[in-house]
Amino acid sequence: MAITMRLGRPAGIDQLVPFEEDPGRPGAGEVLVRVRGSSLNFHDYLVVTGRMPTAVGRIPLSDGAGEIVEVGPPPGDEVDADPSMTLRVGEAVLGTFFRHWREGAPAQWGHAVVAGEHVDGYAREFAVVPVAALTRVPHGLSLAEAATLPCAGLTAWRALGCCGGIRPGDVVLVQGTGGVSVFALQFAKAMGATVVATSSSEGKLERLRALGASHVINYRAEPNWGRAAKRWTGGRGVDHIVDIGGADLLNQSIEACRTGGSIALVGLLAGTSGRVATGRIMAQQVRLQGVVVGSRTDQLEMIRAIESLGVRPVIDSSFQLQELPAAFRRQEAGRHFGKIVVEM
Template sequence: MRAVTIAAPGGLDRLRIMDRPDPGAPGPREIRVALHGSSLNFHDYLVCSGQSPAADGRVPMADGAGVVEAIGEGVAEFAVGDSVVSCFFPDWQDGPPTIGDFARTPGDGIDGFAQGTVVLPATAFTRAPAGYDAVEAATITTAGLTAWRALVVEGGLKAGDTVLVLGTGGVSIWALQIARAMGATVIATSSSDEKLERARQLGAAHGINYRSQPEWGQQARDWTGGRGVDHVIEVGGPATLGQSLNAVRVGGHISMIGVLTGRGGEVPTGMFLARQVRIGGIIVGSRRHQQDMVRAIDATGIRPVIDRRFSLEDLAEAFRYEESGGHFGKIGVEW
């Protein structure tokens, strides 16, 4: 069975295609899944590039989707032939978050999905959205579910709200699509006018180039008539938080999702208090959240935006493309 593994201490030039033993038949409450697709996330990049070291020989990639080949005793939720998609936190089934690390996250603390076949507990998967191929389905595990939890679960998104999405990566584009499907208005930021035009084609009502308009938070506030936006999908971190606080309305909601500009920095506490804003840290979501999201996708017909697809053998090249920052939406890997 083909698999990609990471040779410690990591680095894109240390990703290897190897043959691994077949995992065999599923045991009680397990399913055997033939995997056909994954998608890239910043977390995967940190692991594969060695910036977040993983165990020697670790199989990377948190996202995985494929088809059930066999079911073990006691599995009633799935049948042979079902299309399924993995869960980022396989041990977080429902309820409030209880996991604060990646010790049991596929592709980090345990083996991930850059391989041909896995045998895992049935509860490590949900059904895939109807009509999605494996790469499309894999985009919901991390990016899609993060956007869903930020807006719907924690943010209480409703029709008529205004959402500000930072950048045009996987989480932000998913947030744009979810917000539009639920009747919200979206403002998008990017350093590329071309990407802003693509965001408008997806339904964004307004775009702000943050290079030519460095006070983009005020620009977003002005566009709302001075009220401010209801939700911010904050993927930048310390260097962008001040602008996000300027953009959000009094009593609004900021979802802290990314740390692209660093892991620490000053917090503008005065503005935070004045806005009376809710800021919540978001790391993906539970299996129940994912099941709810799949039902919403089936009802609304949202399709993920796939920028490019690479083969499993070209995983390192896919990450180098991610490094370039030229992508819009998700980068997929299929086999």
């Protein structure tokens, strides 16, 4: 028997209940994974609190890393595995955010199935997972570190690498100290960019400096932080912005952006709609790109980059599986810097 955390009804952090359940057996094209680590994303918070509805009894958490403990029967001609995996018992594996987005440009079918929302996720000690929804783990990272990558890490990587086309010497602006923003800072610095970072906490601003931010802005002390960022560049504006707010806050990003620059919209912390200065987007010829995580091919590219650039995830805190409600409370309070992980 194994511990599993399931979401009751009505949804809510306090409705996460542990159960002892049979781990199950893998079918054709599947493996049984001993889950060693997961991490919390804003998406997980929306599911657990009921703002993103899911089935009663759903096992949450989209991210997961662990070891193969059993391999199911061969799936015939439908084998679709990461060629760098051996699919042997004991091999370390990492889940993908989207179960069916394997490669190529985004498509509607690629966003149809997300672990922890549409199918059971990784808040459990054992999980039966399709081989096609796994990749290898980056060399040199622990399983807890690897478990921070499938959502936040890949979102940051795709926002800068795939969609932003970042180059050495560019100026990148990141917002806040959540997982995506911290990863974006790390990737940008490792690729030779200069980083401007924002936060409302002086203590967190110092930590952002320690990670490599060249300039930091306290957005409470400087409400028009977009103008402040542009002023710091001598009036030119920043080249790339990773925007986690959306809605009305997007106008601050537009203010900060240079003519011909790019904004990757990766989050909606400030809401799903608002007034946007479309005239300025056109006049400044800003490229605005929505980014929703990425494909398995993108994840493999990110893994190679992490190994080449020497990037290590920043872990804020670690909780045991049965402490999952406390982990979500920390996330809800906004006290974290980097990723909150859950270890099994």
